[in-house]
Amino acid sequence: MTTQLxxxxxxxxxxxxxxxxxxxxxxxxxxTVYGLGANGLDPEAVKKIFLAKGRPQDNPLILHIHDAAxxxxxxxxxxxxxxxxxxxxxxxxxxxxxPVREIVPKTTTAGLDTVGxxxxxxDATRKIIRLAGVPIAAPSANTSGKPSTTTAAHVLHDMDxxxxxxxxxGPCRVGVESxxxxxxxxxxxxxxxxGIGPERLEALLGALEIDRAxxxxxxxxxxxxxxxMKYKHYAPAAEVLIVEGSSEAAARWVxxxxxxxxxxxxxxxxxxxxxxxNPTAYGLETDPISLSAGLFAALRRLxxxxxxxxxxxxxxxxxxxxATRNRLRKSAGFRTVNAEEAxx
Ligand code: AMP
Ligand code: MG
Numbered sequence: 030m031t032t033q034l035x036x037x038x039x040x041x042x043x044x045x046x047x048x049x050x051x052x053x054x055x056x057x058x059x060x061t062v063y064g065l066g067a068n069g070l071d072p073e074a075v076k077k078i079f080l081a082k083g084r085p086q087d088n089p090l091i092l093h094i095h096d097a098a099x100x101x102x103x104x105x106x107x108x109x110x111x112x113x114x115x116x117x118x119x120x121x122x123x124x125x126x127x128p129v130r131e132i133v134p135k136t137t138t139a140g141l142d143t144v145g146x147x148x149x150x151x152d153a154t155r156k157i158i159r160l161a162g163v164p165i166a167a168p169s170a171n172t173s174g175k176p177s178t179t180t181a182a183h184v185l186h187d188m189d190x191x192x193x194x195x196x197x198x199g200p201c202r203v204g205v206e207s208x209x210x211x212x213x214x215x216x217x218x219x220x221x222x223x224g225i226g227p228e229r230l231e232a233l234l235g236a237l238e239i240d241r242a243x244x245x246x247x248x249x250x251x252x253x254x255x256x257x258m259k260y261k262h263y264a265p266a267a268e269v270l271i272v273e274g275s276s277e278a279a280a281r282w283v284x285x286x287x288x289x290x291x292x293x294x295x296x297x298x299x300x301x302x303x304x305x306x307n308p309t310a311y312g313l314e315t316d317p318i319s320l321s322a323g324l325f326a327a328l329r330r331l332x333x334x335x336x337x338x339x340x341x342x343x344x345x346x347x348x349x350x351x352a353t354r355n356r357l358r359k360s361a362g363f364r365t366v367n368a369e370e371a372x373x
Pocket of ligand 2: 169
């Protein structure tokens with residue numbers, strides 16, 4: 030199959046919508062990461078997503094809608110909290126888990142009786158959804174296990190010849206996947222940190238439980254509420270090791286161990302500390318959204334076969350840094366050292 034490259038002109042968005050309507054696969058730009066989209070109501074089309082990505086079948090997809098009013102079309106119950114969250118954060122990087130209506134096939138929800146729904150903050154993609162007249166089921170548009178895609182070029186790299194088209198909407202603004210909040214229990218529960226920081230959810234909801242999957246390592250056979258959280262994720266071919274501690278202590282620690290095949294992934298402010306080691310910066314420590322926006326692109330840049338080990342610096346604190354930290358820790362398989370405590 031030849032993968033068409035589409036732009037965001039009216040004509041090309043209509044073409045993308047036609048492809049979705051006729052059961053095809055189209056990569057769509059969103060503010061978080063690129064999505065690999067298909068008609069979320071068509072099980073045959075949705076199956077193709079799992080095949081193209083090599084995605085395990087028990088990993089449900091998120092339904093993308095163009096308007097909060099569509100919540101009722103696909104969710105059996107829409108609590109008042111869902112409406113408040115939609116009002117505050119949609120269109121935007123927030124996915125809500127709600128009881129699913131029968132119209133949504135089991136292939137989309139991986140057999141769960143709930144569904145993840147989100148209204149993305151991207152005009153082109155919302156227009157495609159509207160023109161197609163169906164919700165678009167879409168996971169991130171990367172080969173399963175690899176870092177998510179944040180440019181059309183990344184998508185082409187992973188999906189060329191496997192999907193019908195890619196809509197190039199430029200680089201993604203947030204760069205990490207949506208925040209997922211489960212609204213089916215007595216207390217809202219954060220299943221995955223993302224573009225909306227947990228503090229903002231808590232401020233609006235009053236109470237928010239944090240799922241174990243957000244902070245800790247999950248065993249492969251564990252029963253988890255967000256099935257995607259248990260898989261190895263966002264991982265380049267090289268081994269990633271997070272080096273914690275002050276900038277200076279970390280640089281000293283890395284310099285003592287740096288060997289051929291090693292690479293440094295750091296904050297832009299730290300570049301001078303790694304002079305001579307060809308460091309890669311993924312954003313500014315003082316600008317959290319630059320870190321989330323740059324993380325996956327940087328991991329992909331370092332995924333070239335020559336790099337065997339990556340020493341990575343990880344942001345602390347709240348907001349979108351919670352998501353950046355979560356993705357980086359997963360790409361590192363939770364391997365972390367503290368340069369200030371480590372033996373000299
Ligand atoms: P991706 O779009 O690749 O980030 O994958 C979507 C993720 O959303 C999945 O890996 C799940 O963790 C989560 N998700 C989607 N639907 C549900 C659901 N009904 N219940 C819990 N988590 C879900
Ligand atoms: Mg993904």
